[in-house]
Amino acid sequence: MGPTWLAVGSALWLGILTSISPCPLATNIAAVSYVGRRIGSARAILASGVLYTAGRTIAYVALGAAAVWSLMSMVEVSAFLQGSAHRLLGPLLIVLGLLLLGAVRWSAPGFGVSNRLQQRVDRWGLWGAGLLGIVFALAFCPLSAGLFFGGLVPLAADHGSPLLLPALYGVGTALPVVGFAVLLAAGVGWLDMALAKVQVFELWARRVTAIVIIGVGIYETLRSTLFLI
């Protein structure tokens, strides 16, 4: 039995519900700032948004399929992802923010080697959006675990759809970030008018991104690693 339109809509809606809830908000803010940091290039922004979505989707399809096919114990995996895995998220974000700050430091104008290094960092930065999607998807909190393991997985099992429905859920969870990427990419045309300023903007966009990510990392560390807030 294939999934009905109702099931398809439900899977997408569960994903959207996850994305707009307070719990994943901090990571979505980090993702938005990361995806939007290449403000001079519409293509880079869109590619980052798509790769971030793909990362989330891959993570949920892998987990969803494993759960539907009973390849893992949902109870244990869920406990691990909400516990140990989520506790690593804050420190990981702080490291990521520091790497981005480092990239700013390396991008000294007129420095040949550093420019090549910068290009390499940028290429990895694009794929980094995909990696960020996977990591953020796997850092479950009680709410996303409730909606994924308690809502999406039973839905996928009932409709014999271990791949499509988890994939739609993944797309749903990334929709606010994708929406932001599309809006920003559309605004790049306007930025082109001030082309000379773009490089300066990008430098600051990188710094702001790094600071936002470090801020979210500190918040997540205090909340989920140290349980202080």
Add this chain to the structure above:
Amino acid sequence: MKQRIVSPTLLIFTGILATLVALAPGALAQDPPGDEAATTAIPSAGVVAYYFHGNVRCMTCRTIERLANETITADFPDELESGELTWRALNVDESANEHFVKDFNLVTRSLVLVSYRDGKVVRFQNLDKVWQLVRDEEAFSQYVRESTRSFLDEG
């Protein structure tokens, strides 16, 4: 131009990070004051509406607990009075309650109805739609009310 791979800022941040990670063990986890300590015993008979939480109490988790408790208290006063129905909030991160996670296949903070007879679980129902309905208080209350009513009616 001088290129510095490891900056002082990076070192300071790494130091802070290392300290945070070193301090991370669950010893700092705070168990919020609850009313469950005296009521963890399993009843010999009747239905228990459990709200299972952990050491970390997220905002949405608290809302689910509050709304579920309010619905049960407001809509089942007679059953609560007679002992046919009982409300319990338990912390499954406490070792005495860990077994509930496997007993009822809990994947997150959950609201579970459990029917006991002779001190044994006869059947249970995890109200897993609470996470989908928590943004709509009326729909949430209706779901909890109707699920509890039909669970009680099944005997």
